[in-house]
Amino acid sequence: MGEKRIAEINTMQTELDELIARVCNGIEDKKEEKKCLSRIEKLRRTLSKKRSGSKLSRDFKRDLVSYSFIAPNFIGFAVFTLIPIIFAFALAFLKWDGSNAIEFMGLKNFKRLGSDVFFKAAFKNTIIYCIGTVPLTMIASLALAIILNQKVRGRAIFRTLSFFPYVGSLVAVTSVWKMLFHPSKGPINSILYHVFNVPLDKLPQWFSGGLVLLSLILFSVWKYMGYYMVIYLAGLQGISGELYEAGSLDGANTWQKFKYITWPQLRSTTFFVVVMLTINCFKVYDIAIMLAGGGSGELTTSATVLVYYIYQKAFIDWDLGYSSAVAMVLFGIVLLVTIVQFAYQKKTSD
Numbered sequence: 001m002g003e004k005r006i007a008e009i010n011t012m013q014t015e016l017d018e019l020i021a022r023v024c025n026g027i028e029d030k031k032e033e034k035k036c037l038s039r040i041e042k043l044r045r046t047l048s049k050k051r052s053g054s055k056l057s058r059d060f061k062r063d064l065v066s067y068s069f070i071a072p073n074f075i076g077f078a079v080f081t082l083i084p085i086i087f088a089f090a091l092a093f094l095k096w097d098g099s100n101a102i103e104f105m106g107l108k109n110f111k112r113l114g115s116d117v118f119f120k121a122a123f124k125n126t127i128i129y130c131i132g133t134v135p136l137t138m139i140a141s142l143a144l145a146i147i148l149n150q151k152v153r154g155r156a157i158f159r160t161l162s163f164f165p166y167v168g169s170l171v172a173v174t175s176v177w178k179m180l181f182h183p184s185k186g187p188i189n190s191i192l193y194h195v196f197n198v199p200l201d202k203l204p205q206w207f208s209g210g211l212v213l214l215s216l217i218l219f220s221v222w223k224y225m226g227y228y229m230v231i232y233l234a235g236l237q238g239i240s241g242e243l244y245e246a247g248s249l250d251g252a253n254t255w256q257k258f259k260y261i262t263w264p265q266l267r268s269t270t271f272f273v274v275v276m277l278t279i280n281c282f283k284v285y286d287i288a289i290m291l292a293g294g295g296s297g298e299l300t301t302s303a304t305v306l307v308y309y310i311y312q313k314a315f316i317d318w319d320l321g322y323s324s325a326v327a328m329v330l331f332g333i334v335l336l337v338t339i340v341q342f343a344y345q346k347k348t349s350d
Helices: 003-025 030-052 058-091 108-113 117-148 155-167 170-180 187-194 209-237 241-249 254-265 267-282 286-292 306-315 320-349
Strands: none
Touching (some): 117 209, 117 306, 155 209, 170 286, 209 267, 306 320
């Protein structure tokens, strides 16, 4: 070890001892104390590095090991998610068909949205779908959770049956629904025709026209209420039974127990359910394709949603810039709704 390094080590050690003694004697100024502690930690690391003669400190080596565990997941996230998202933001202001040269468009892609009939239809359908699906799914899953949280015979079987639509194959369950609601061969329309005497020409077309969104909403509620039922069940089982006992002693009936005990205790659970439902509803694509896409997989104006419209403009019309602009609008809507929900949750919790 050279004389210069020994001198540096001695100087640092002296400074370190002085700082430690100063902290031990007490420092009234909290900011000054924080600076001293930070300086002590830095001096310790530097001294350890100089004494060992290693170019890399022990803490740095430990950090490298930690980053090596994170790296595979982060690299995959960066390549397949982060970089495409950044590129999509940039592409919203460009014109590109995937093969020719990229042209700068500025805000022209966003200006096109105002005169695009198909975008307006997709936007309206997505909003209607969200407004219908979110509250109905929340109410159905909460009611199911309350019922199956009671001590009833065979509740484990009913819980499993309620959860089955969620884990079932989407292709399979949509095929069953299309068979049940088939305009001419489905049992639903057969009952309407034979039992309720509805004329053949007035039988509802469940997956076209004005009823298609209703069918999508009902199917989504049926498929996903089992998943959110499990979340509500976890919340219900976290409520202390002593609260209900105290309510009973005060003469509270079933509705009052729900209003003043169950619902307030489930506030955080409901917040999570509403946020997740809202995000998933804005992302709806596969259900619309499977139920209303027909044999060609193309959606009509009455059934098209924003994610399908993004796909259509990007990979059918190859208007990548415009599709990115639509995607940014969808991102902005979801972000805005989520921020409002978080702000409301914070306000009510305070």
